[in-house]
Amino acid sequence: xxxxxxxxxxxxxxxxxxxxxxxxxxxxxxxxxxxxxxxxxxxxxxxxxxxxxxxxxxxxxxxxxxxxxxxxxxxxxxxxxxxxxxxxxxxxxxxxxxxxxxxxxxxxxxxxxxxxxxxxxxxxxxxxxxxxxxxxxxxxxxxxxx
Numbered sequence: 001x002x003x004x005x006x007x008x009x010x011x012x013x014x015x016x017x018x019x020x021x022x023x024x025x026x027x028x029x030x031x032x033x034x035x036x037x038x039x040x041x042x043x044x045x046x047x048x049x050x051x052x053x054x055x056x057x058x059x060x061x062x063x064x065x066x067x068x069x070x071x072x073x074x075x076x077x078x079x080x081x082x083x084x085x086x087x088x089x090x091x092x093x094x095x096x097x098x099x100x101x102x103x104x105x106x107x108x109x110x111x112x113x114x115x116x117x118x119x120x121x122x123x124x125x126x127x128x129x130x131x132x133x134x135x136x137x138x139x140x141x142x143x144x145x146x
Contacts, residue, residue: 034138038067041091041145043084047075088146092129100124 048054050061052068053075080090083104086097097103102123131141 037134037139038071039091040064041088084146089123092123092131093127094130095127100127 049057049059050068051057051059051065052061052073079087080097081087081103085104086102089095089097089100089102093100100123131143134141
């Protein structure tokens with residue numbers, strides 16, 4: 001009877017691939033920290049205006065589309081108010097702006113009321129914002145815009 005012999009040189013690529021597959025399947029991917037959070041609040045942007053939601057969009061939005069492809073989309077959000085200041089207030093505090101009498105735009109000047117609701121010119125300093133909560137959790141925060 002002939003002894004069983006394996007020609008490793010001929011089958012080396014197969015063994016390397018099998019060994020590599022076994023090694024990689026035993027590895028787990030662990031995050032080195034909490035996930036990054038990036039929020040865009042854009043006035044007058046329609047849901048179908050960016051390529052991530054509408055590949056046939058007239059507007060070319062490659063960078064926003066790239067962010068959408070590599071992250072998580074929040075697709076069912078609604079503005080808390082038809083003007084921008086109360087919507088920003090809601091996003092920053094997590095509260096409905098009507099409960100804080102923030103139902104109008106923050107103009108900086110008291111030139112008149114937009115509606116009969118009380119006019120609040122700024123957000124009270126006692127309000128705890130999402131950014132403050134994230135800082136307590138170890139995040140670095142940044143805000144740009146209005």
